[in-house]
Amino acid sequence: MWVPSAAMVAPRQGRIPDATVSRLPVYQRILLELVRTGVETVSSEKLAGLAMVNASKVRKDLSYLGSFGTRGWGYETRYLLSRIDEALGLDRDWPVAIVGLGNLGRALANSPGFTSRGFRIASLFDVDPGLVSTRIGPVVIHHLDDLAAVTAGDPPAIGVIATPGAVAQDVADRLVEAGVGSLLNFAPRVLAVPAGVLLRYVDLSIELQVMSFYLRRKGHRGLEASGEGTAPPEPPVALAHPIGIAAPGPGEV
Amino acid sequence: MWVPSAAMVAPRQGRIPDATVSRLPVYQRILLELVRTGVETVSSEKLAGLAMVNASKVRKDLSYLGSFGTRGWGYETRYLLSRIDEALGLDRDWPVAIVGLGNLGRALANSPGFTSRGFRIASLFDVDPGLVSTRIGPVVIHHLDDLAAVTAGDPPAIGVIATPGAVAQDVADRLVEAGVGSLLNFAPRVLAVPAGVLLRYVDLSIELQVMSFYLRRKGHRGLEASGEGTAPPEPPVALAHPIGIAAPGPGEV
DNA sequence: GTTTGTGAAGTTATTCACAGCG
DNA sequence: CGCTGTGAATAACTTCACAAAC
Known part of the structure; x- marks a missing residue:
């Protein structure tokens, strides 16, 4: 069994960026599934693919919790999960x-x-x-x-x-x-x-309205346009991300 | 009745930042209520107070849509609302x-x-x-x-x-x-x-877990802590904002 | 060889501060 | 005067790129 050394466990003292905090639950959920299905290690590349984010973002996010990956190998899923749970305070009720x-x-x-x-x-x-x-x-x-x-x-x-x-x-x-x-x-x-x-x-209304904005930019046509007529579409645009789950990945504009 | 001049209407050609897009629905909702209650004009300061954001953020956000405020006076609520509706594509169905x-x-x-x-x-x-x-x-x-x-x-x-x-x-x-x-x-x-x-x-789970993180930082104690014991609280921290509704205002840490 | 962890660079967003207009 | 609109300054976040570790 793999045992972390003291140096690997030591968490950063500095603040964890808000953007990172809002992605930790995504990693947590993915790791939970990996552990459940018996996957023992995962690389930042693999985890990034599952979370639809950039691999260096994953590494930087995890580095705020400490440094418990193994170079050339990756992260031990079960241990990484426990560290994220602890950071998120999920070891309480x-x-x-x-x-x-x-x-x-x-x-x-x-x-x-x-x-x-x-x-x-x-x-x-x-x-x-x-x-x-x-x-x-x-x-x-x-x-x-x-x-x-x-x-x-x-x-x-x-x-x-x-x-x-x-x-x-x-x-x-x-x-x-x-x-x-x-x-x-x-x-x-x-x-x-x-x-x-x-x-x-x-807020559902806000989410819908933000989608409406980007749909309009994409040139999607709203049906039954009410009022004075349809505005011309604007050029395509990248999609801002939601509750901070994941930056635009391969699957999203 | 107040009529906008051509110069005031002309929208910016540049891209509207994602962060701004996610705040427009908040302004929209507030303006809807102001119009409904018969308020005819509003300053960036007032609007910022209602949206719980910084006043210069409101001005910059609105400036991406064009420049239709009146200096020394503020914004005409009904007209501003119509411009935001249009930007958001709410003039369609x-x-x-x-x-x-x-x-x-x-x-x-x-x-x-x-x-x-x-x-x-x-x-x-x-x-x-x-x-x-x-x-x-x-x-x-x-x-x-x-x-x-x-x-x-x-x-x-x-x-x-x-x-x-x-x-x-x-x-x-x-x-x-x-x-x-x-x-x-x-x-x-x-x-x-x-x-x-x-x-x-x-995602409800993500929202809850993000709250858990900041509660822990605040030093809030989870009841019935399961497992190896309670981690020490970390210093207080400002709260990251959610689905992009509003930056931390006076009412929030 | 492979993959982490991280400075440095690049990008986006926020806030300041004030000129300019009504 | 008061308040907008916006450049400039600051801060936050993302991505690059590579040395170090296994």
């Missing part, structure tokens, strides 16, 4: 509260994100009397008004907002008040939160 | 196909993204016999195997993948084969698509 259990909230509650390690649904909230007191799996849905009482003494690390936009700021305020450390907002609203509270957005 | 109508797919199909201008659900697909032939609103759900037949002659501009990860690549292949110009992937998989097809990702 982060309690998550979800507010809003319509289709989206239910989809989130049942998504693979919560069945894998690292996260745990701690509490659910809605205002619909038809939903309150029902369960999703083992977790009962409470009324939003009981949020403070339910989370008292054990505030969730992450609050997920899956409500209509109109109430998103109110929900955010309540979650912050309850002591939640970070918010993941699916509602189509820009939110204001106090300094120190992390805030990220996932 | 992009037909969208959604594959996978579990909770997530249904949430997407019913989301405000499709009730507003610019997008139209053209077709829906699933493989579940219990769903095929049922409707969501006026649109019937077809079997995935009928995708080629249903979209023949009128390929959707955008394909939305809301299936389990295991079948996402197959669905992507079918959509591309059918002539779809861009893909929005909600499945937790990296996809390969031919050059020329736009591809964006929305």
Whole structure:
């Protein structure tokens, strides 16, 4: 069995760039699959191919965690995975509260994100009397008004907002008040939160509109153009990348 | 009524930076609300406050579309909105196909993204016999195997993948084969698509894991830490921004 | 021979700071 | 005056290219 030397384990002290952080989960998922299928080592080239990114980007990303590849050989999948898990804090269980259990909230509650390690649904909230007191799996849905009482003494690390936009700021305020450390907002609203509270957005409308922009550039024609007529297409363009998953690879413009 | 001069309308010929493109939908949404509530003008400072970004970023972003502010005064909300809509291609209707109508797919199909201008659900697909032939609103759900037949002659501009990860690549292949110009992937998989097809990702697991990383840095403690013990917290850090909505503003670390 | 890890170069994005216009 | 629009400065990120390690 391969054993890392002390020098190889030592993680960089410096900051890990944001762009790198947002790619680590991609590598993590790929490594999980490689380990599952019995692959023991992987080169930056191979990993880059699977993640659809440049190989030197993979090497630089991994170098921020430490230097645990073997030259001429590659990375040991199982060990690399454990280092990424540790960097991402997946060696803990982060309690998550979800507010809003319509289709989206239910989809989130049942998504693979919560069945894998690292996260745990701690509490659910809605205002619909038809939903309150029902369960999703083992977790009962409470009324939003009981949020403070339910989370008292054990505030969730992450609050997920899956409500209509109109109430998103109110929900955010309540979650912050309850002591939640970070918010993941699916509602189509820009939110204001106090300094120190992390805030990220996932927004379908924005994704669609960004696609619309690049489709127009590609010269794609929108059907049933409403209004004054169709603008001329602009020259093709490379696609900006999404939530930071992967830079444009061979498969993308 | 205010009428723009020719000089003010002329859009820049140069490329609009990707980072700007991903912020335009945010400005668009805010302007929509300002227009709706009867606000006639807005300064870059005000708009920046609402979007939680730096004011000079707003001015630079808007300057890529042309120069239609009035010095000493600000921007005319209704006119600015129309220019952003045009830049984003929202003056057309992009037909969208959604594959996978579990909770997530249904949430997407019913989301405000499709009730507003610019997008139209053209077709829906699933493989579940219990769903095929049922409707969501006026649109019937077809079997995935009928995708080629249903979209023949009128390929959707955008394909939305809301299936389990295991079948996402197959669905992507079918959509591309059918002539779809861009893909929005909600499945937790990296996809390969031919050059020329736009591809964006929305991934809950990644968002959660990125939050986990920054929570750890903040010194937040995960409950019930599994495994060998809790790593020491790292110094606080600024939060990277998500799908490119907004740079860290006053409300965010 | 092969592949990592990393300085250096190149590219893109953000912020500053102020001239110029209404 | 106030506020836009934009060059110039800074910062962040990506890619190149190669010496060092196995």
